[in-house]
Amino acid sequence: MNIDWRRNNSLTHFFFHCSTCDLESKVVIENFLDKKLHEILHVKAEKLDHAIKTGIIKFFEFHGFPAMQFKKDVGVMETGTVIYFRNKIEVIRGFPKIRRTLMLSPTLKNHFKDKIALEEKMNGYNVRIASIGDEIIAITRRGYVCPYTTKKALEIMDLKDFFNDNPDLVICGEMLGTENPYVAHYYEEVGDIGFRVFDIRKKVSNEPMSIKEKTELLEKYGLPIVRLIGIYEVNEALSIIKKVIKEIGSVGREGIVIKDPSMEIPPLKYTSSEAHDDELRYAFTYPFDFGRDFFFSRVIREGFQAFEMKENKEELEKRAHRLGEAILYPMIDTIKNVASGNTAGENLIIDVANAEEAEDFLHYLHDLGVFAVLIKFEGNKAVIRKIHQSTTDKITNYINGGLY
């Protein structure tokens, strides 16, 4: 008997079907999950039930066991929360949204206590790594178990001892490098692929370790930690951060996360002007897929940063010109490209053992609704082309005389 994942399972009943005789039946779990989950998660049963009915919580099967994925926040449970039902119920909370400040002053003093820790924010994708039974899995921000990320995380790091000793902890970090399939960005110290841990959090409660505890634990197990720029008095932080953010930007890096060293206050993020332009450059390479959503917030960040940095005429001009180029140049390149008969898309490279593994990853992408095709597999590298259909279609229409 297997759980029938094509049916609407809920907190109180699962549909089963027999693979040999096609018998289908419904098994009621006597409110077990209902009561139990309510107790563990501190979310009302009605809220959970409503979220299941509206598809905000999805059931899925993971290696024969039932699991739940939270597609949006439900009560205190963050988007991306996943729950595995094995002998034990394992709750891996979604990574909490880090809020952004547009102004360093007065926010730093308003928001933090006496000291802050500055960590570098790197440009990759957010991954949580946890052990479920005797398996170690890597979960993306939205709560999917990515097969490629899982494999790479285990290749890059020796995680066994850490999770043997700490089965109730979750490692939160950034997957980086040019051979990651989501946000490819070159870092000299990372190269093809790498991982940097920024948080260690507890299962169920999502409680983070302090900077000190986290650093010691990661050092003990030889795991790679994100760069700690320093711990500073709040009073001296403003000028330091201004300097740091300019340096970080000038070498094409993203930004910083400002943390309470004890992690009792939620962290804040702040990013470099060059990072804003990088994102605009990407968005306007595929304007009809990303332009509208990306644009406004990046431009607003630029406005407040220029204001706070008290830039002179030359600095302002440089920032404005860089902004204009970031928006216009990639768009024109893509129009030219589509006009010559190409599709708007990007190639991503992943490192896989065989063509099958590449196909598995493609299936995974298709399930997420991403249109991608394998275009080459050679010497363990698979080149996958991700097609941006809206941009391709709309540009094709306009250059053929379609009206706006």
Add this chain to the structure above:
Amino acid sequence: MNIDWRRNNSLTHFFFHCSTCDLESKVVIENFLDKKLHEILHVKAEKLDHAIKTGIIKFFEFHGFPAMQFKKDVGVMETGTVIYFRNKIEVIRGFPKIRRTLMLSPTLKNHFKDKIALEEKMNGYNVRIASIGDEIIAITRRGYVCPYTTKKALEIMDLKDFFNDNPDLVICGEMLGTENPYVAHYYEEVGDIGFRVFDIRKKVSNEPMSIKEKTELLEKYGLPIVRLIGIYEVNEALSIIKKVIKEIGSVGREGIVIKDPSMEIPPLKYTSSEAHDDELRYAFTYPFDFGRDFFFSRVIREGFQAFEMKENKEELEKRAHRLGEAILYPMIDTIKNVASGNTAGENLIIDVANAEEAEDFLHYLHDLGVFAVLIKFEGNKAVIRKIHQSTTDKITNYINGGLY
């Protein structure tokens, strides 16, 4: 007895109330309007009824007579259509949306027949002028009778003879100049305030006159016509328009409307790069009021224009830098401004006979949901400050440490 405009009037009944005895009663017009309107407008009665129920068609009183305003398209009736019920039912159709092309080639050849007329598109606001009974009124794009526009139109132009002879025609044009309260833009030949006619259309059918008929009729009555750049063969138009649009842009003017000389094919509009930046400059002076809606389409226009103009490196750079400056500089100015305790807003000047007239105009603006105050009245000029509240509030919040 008066029509009670506080009640839900419909096509088949009006609520009346007596101003002396407070008697209220409902008068059923025996489907008169229902059948009659259906016949005149060629819109199904059910559609009209539905639009009235959902507030898309609003009833209002105009000088004691009932009237209807279409807030959105209903069947073939355009947004901004107004209908006056007097001895006669007068239908003034909304001004049809002019579609835009992002590419001149191949659109010109696809869309038009052998010849095209190029008219200048000027930067003001769209006004329809018509006679209703023995009155001449000026109606804004969305279908409001603007008291200031009506007064100015009658001051600027001698319209009586035209409407005496042609009561079934509607004059469509642009109100221009620095003393118009909606889109103040300086034109050397216009100065404070001026009007240019671009279309003459029939009541009820909205049928436009050909370029030739329109020109002759306007000349006969001495009415100001928008600049006709020329009439060209479609085959030679591409290079001419490219040249014209660059010239128009280089002197800070807006663009062109490309028309079929017989007006049988819908016109198309095309605008200069400088006009796109002008609009962005305005939008990013009040980023949280207009930024999000304005941005994307203007930037897309720039991308396609740069591509079609086959610009070289220097021209492209100039366009990109101008774009960046148009977005960033006004936003920083406004942040500075709000940081020093001012509100984000703009002063508009109108020319009025007395303070009462200015107050009337303010009431009219308030009814439209615009927040504006009279800040000065001196020598027939009223200075009105239009406040952009979202921009003021959001910037104030962020510079006080509000998180994004």
